[in-house]
Amino acid sequence: MFENIGEMVLLFWRTLLALPLVWRQRQKVFDQFFEIGNASLLMVCVLSFFIGAVLALQTGPLLVEHSMASVVGGVVGVAVAKEMAPVMMAILIAGRIGSAMAAEIGSMRVYQEIDALRTMNINPVHYLVLPRVVAIAIALPLLVVFSVLVGWFGGAVVAEANNHIAIPIQAFFSDLHDIVKLKDVANGVFKSFCFALIIGIVSCHQGLVTIGGPRGIGRSVTKAVVNSIVLIVISDYLLTRILLK
Amino acid sequence: MNSPVKNHSGVSLQVRGLRKSFGGQEVLKGIDFEVKPGEIFVIMGPSGSGKSVLLKHLIGLEPPDAGEILINGETIESPEIADKYRLAMVFQSGALLNSLTVGENVGLYLTEHRLKPPEEIARIVAEKLEDVGLKDAKDKMPGDLSGGMKKRAAIARALVIEPQLILYDEPTSELDPLSAVVIGEEILDLNTRIHVTTLVVSHDRDLAFGIADRIAVINDGSILKIGTPDEVKRFDDPLVRKFLNADFKRETTS
Numbered sequence: 001m002f003e004n005i006g007e008m009v010l011l012f013w014r015t016l017l018a019l020p021l022v023w024r025q026r027q028k029v030f031d032q033f034f035e036i037g038n039a040s041l042l043m044v045c046v047l048s049f050f051i052g053a054v055l056a057l058q059t060g061p062l063l064v065e066h067s068m069a070s071v072v073g074g075v076v077g078v079a080v081a082k083e084m085a086p087v088m089m090a091i092l093i094a095g096r097i098g099s100a101m102a103a104e105i106g107s108m109r110v111y112q113e114i115d116a117l118r119t120m121n122i123n124p125v126h127y128l129v130l131p132r133v134v135a136i137a138i139a140l141p142l143l144v145v146f147s148v149l150v151g152w153f154g155g156a157v158v159a160e161a162n163n164h165i166a167i168p169i170q171a172f173f174s175d176l177h178d179i180v181k182l183k184d185v186a187n188g189v190f191k192s193f194c195f196a197l198i199i200g201i202v203s204c205h206q207g208l209v210t211i212g213g214p215r216g217i218g219r220s221v222t223k224a225v226v227n228s229i230v231l232i233v234i235s236d237y238l239l240t241r242i243l244l245k
Numbered sequence: 246m247n248s249p250v251k252n253h254s255g256v257s258l259q260v261r262g263l264r265k266s267f268g269g270q271e272v273l274k275g276i277d278f279e280v281k282p283g284e285i286f287v288i289m290g291p292s293g294s295g296k297s298v299l300l301k302h303l304i305g306l307e308p309p310d311a312g313e314i315l316i317n318g319e320t321i322e323s324p325e326i327a328d329k330y331r332l333a334m335v336f337q338s339g340a341l342l343n344s345l346t347v348g349e350n351v352g353l354y355l356t357e358h359r360l361k362p363p364e365e366i367a368r369i370v371a372e373k374l375e376d377v378g379l380k381d382a383k384d385k386m387p388g389d390l391s392g393g394m395k396k397r398a399a400i401a402r403a404l405v406i407e408p409q410l411i412l413y414d415e416p417t418s419e420l421d422p423l424s425a426v427v428i429g430e431e432i433l434d435l436n437t438r439i440h441v442t443t444l445v446v447s448h449d450r451d452l453a454f455g456i457a458d459r460i461a462v463i464n465d466g467s468i469l470k471i472g473t474p475d476e477v478k479r480f481d482d483p484l485v486r487k488f489l490n491a492d493f494k495r496e497t498t499s
Contacts, residue, residue, distance in 0.1 A: 024359075108342070116340035119304050120354045120406065121327040127357065 008205045011129065015201070018123075018130045025131045032135030036097050040143060047092060048147040051084045052076060052154030060158070060165035072165065073172040074179025076155035081180060085147040086188040087236055090195035093140055094228035098203035101132050102224035105207025106217040114208070124208065133200035140196035141189045148185060152176060191239050195232050202228045255282040255442030256330055256409045258303065262312035265298060272298050274466040275312070283440040285432070287453040290463035291488060296446040297337070299463070300414050303444065304334045316410065330410065333403035337415040339395035341387040341402070348374070348383035351401045373401040377431060393424035400431055411435070413445040417452050425449065429456050450489060454478070462488070 022029065055076045063072050105128055108114050114124050156172040159165045167175075206224035210216050263276040272295045280286040290296055301307040303314055305321045314321040316330050326332075341350045352370040355361050361369065374380050377397040387395060396416060403411055413432065417425035429452050436443050447453055453460050454474045461471045462485050470480045478489065 104344075111343075112336050112338060112340040113342050115301075115306050116334070116336060116342070116402075118306060119332065119334045120357070120402075122353070122357045 004205065004209075007209070008201050011125070011205050011208070012197070012201045014125045015129050015133050018126050019134075021126055022130060022134055025126065025134075028127075028131035029135045029138075032131050033139050035100075036093070036135060036139040037143075039100075040093060040096055041146075043092060043096070044089060044143050044147050045150055047088060048080075048085060048150035049154035049157075051088055051147075052080050052151035052156075053158040055079050055084065055151075056155035056158040056165065057162060060162060060167070064165055064167075069165075069167055070175050071179065072159055072167055073156070073175030073177075076159070076172075077152055077176035077180035078184055080151035080155065081148045081185045081188045082191075083188070083236075083240075085144050085151055086192040086195060087232065089140065089144050089147050090192060090199065090232045091229055093136070093143070093196070094199045094203075094225055094232065097136060098199045098224050098228050099221045101200070101203035102206040102210075102221045103217055105129075105204055106210035106220040109208060109210045110213060110217060129200075129204040129208075132204055133197065136200045137193060137196045140199070141192045144189055144192040145185070148188065187243050190243070191236065194235060194239060198231045198235060199228045202231060254409065255284070255440050256317045257282050257315075258410060258442060258444065259315040259318075260299075260303070260312070261315070263299070263302060263309050263314065264311040265295075265302065265307065265309055272466050273302070273309075276463075276466075276468055278461055278468060278471055280442055280444055282442055283436070284458045285436050285443040285445065285456055287445045287447060287457035287460045288463055289447060289450070289453045289460055289488075291448060294463045295466040296448075296463060297414055300334070300412055300444075300446050304332060304412055331406050331408045332410045332412075333406045333408035334412040335396065335399045335403050335414065335416060337418055339387070339392075339399040341390075341395060341398055343387050345387075346383065347379065347385050347387060347390065347398050350387065350398060351383075351405055353402065354406050369405060370401075373404045374398075376404065377401045378427075392419045393421075393427070396420070396428055397431065400428075400435075404435070407439070408441055410442045410444070413443070413447070415447055415449075416445060417447060417449045425452060428452075432456055464488070 056072065059075050060072050063069060063075065117124050117127060156169045159167040159172045160169050203224040206220040206227070210220040258280040260276055260278050263273050264271065265273040276299060288296055288299065298307065302309055305326070308322070316326060319326060341347070342353070345353065348370050351373055352366045355366045355369065370383065371380065374383055377400050379394060379397055379401065382390060382394060382398065387398070390398060416428050416432065420428065432443060432445065433456050435441060445456070457474055459471060459473055460477045462469045462477060464484055469482055469485055470477055472480065477485070
């Protein structure tokens with residue numbers, strides 16, 4: 001994985017240089033954006049609800065037992081907004097969308113479609129990579145905002161329904177409102193933007209360097225997902241460290 | 246990017262001392278030849294002789310280890326070459342983009358480079374598809390086409406560029422004899438109509454002798470002979486004779 005970091009940085013740089021062309025590729029950006037939303041929204045909803053729910057279930061009884069019921073909303077709120085929603089959504093999107101990107105570009109590479117683009121003087125970075133990276137960089141932060149809201153709701157439902165916590169939904173959100181700052185949500189959204197760039201670049205890079213037949217495509221898909229997740233977790237630590245200051 | 250103009254003069258192509266190795270194995274061992282403007286030049290040889298690798302070098306998809314490729318005297322490695330000359334390649338598989346319709350594939354060059362308004366692109370696409378006998382396939386997906394239709398669609402896509410040099414990689418492979426003849430006639434017809442310099446890589450002897458102005462026989466990364474079809478037929482080299490005369494022999498018992 002790490003031996004390809006240089007190539008990925010170069011691909012990221014080329015994509016940045018191509019940004020002025022994004023308006024010309026807006027239809028492709030929209031298609032990719034729709035694909036990401038369409039493929040992930042339901043899964044994001046279910047996953048986020050249960051992330052919030054399990055956080056409330058793990059922390060709620062303990063905090064109530066230690067007479068800290070008033071911080072349950074805040075603890076769940078901060079954990080979902082700053083950590084769980086960005087990381088879990090990034091992992092979900094790496095598996096769902098990153099794999100599709102690597103497979104599609106990989107099969108185009110194997111079946112000479114990318115060579116055909118190059119013979120027509122069409123730059124594969126402009127045509128394939130730019131729309132995908134831009135679409136995921138817009139879609140993932142939006143999905144994370146949605147995920148945070150659903151996660152909070154999931155936490156609130158469990159906090160009220162569970163006998164060991166028994167905090168009314170209104171009180172949960174009131175506590176959450178007192179503790180969670182807009183900066184915390186912005187923090188998570190910024191992290192998800194960085195994760196989106198990682199998923200987009202790693203997956204497109206794996207697609208572009210695919211060799212061999214269907215087995216090669218399979219290998220690229222696996223590497224795209226695994227490398228994305230590893231880099232997401234490493235960069236999560238680094239970003240958290242930077243954003244703590 | 247130049248817009249395609251109605252300048253149908255072919256370009257010349259020179260290859261000098263071209264060498265290429267992959268993983269220590271030399272695939273091209275010093276290739277030299279020249280193709281004149283408007284000529285149909287066929288490179289013929291058995292599978293694995295280095296034909297497709299050579300073709301990839303000629304369109305700039307692979308960099309050579311040594312030697313040079315010149316289009317009208319200018320090196321193919323020059324960044325301006327793709328803007329200055331219109332080069333096209335018809336891939337063995339067709340290499341149509343599977344996510345686009347046949348019509349979108351054929352018009353891709355014009356659409357992506359914004360060379361014409363959409364109505365004009367639609368008209369050109371319809372015209373080129375009709376030229377290759379695919380006027381009803383505009384809205385079909387590449388997956389719905391037969392092998393021969395894919396190749397003809399790929400030729401239509403190359404024609405939209407109004408190329409000055411067109412390269413064909415095994416244009417008749419995987420085709421039945423009738424479709425192979427149709428493709429061969431398309432290549433000839435195009436050359437007559439727009440005087441495009443044509444380079445065909447093939448192991449199809451019938452195609453080579455049917456359409457070529459000159460033929461180069463390649464084996465194991467080296468060119469054995471370059472000449473007119475008649476000269477190649479008369480060339481007395483055991484390898485060339487073996488390749489040209491290869492046929493099934495079934496012994497019958499009485």
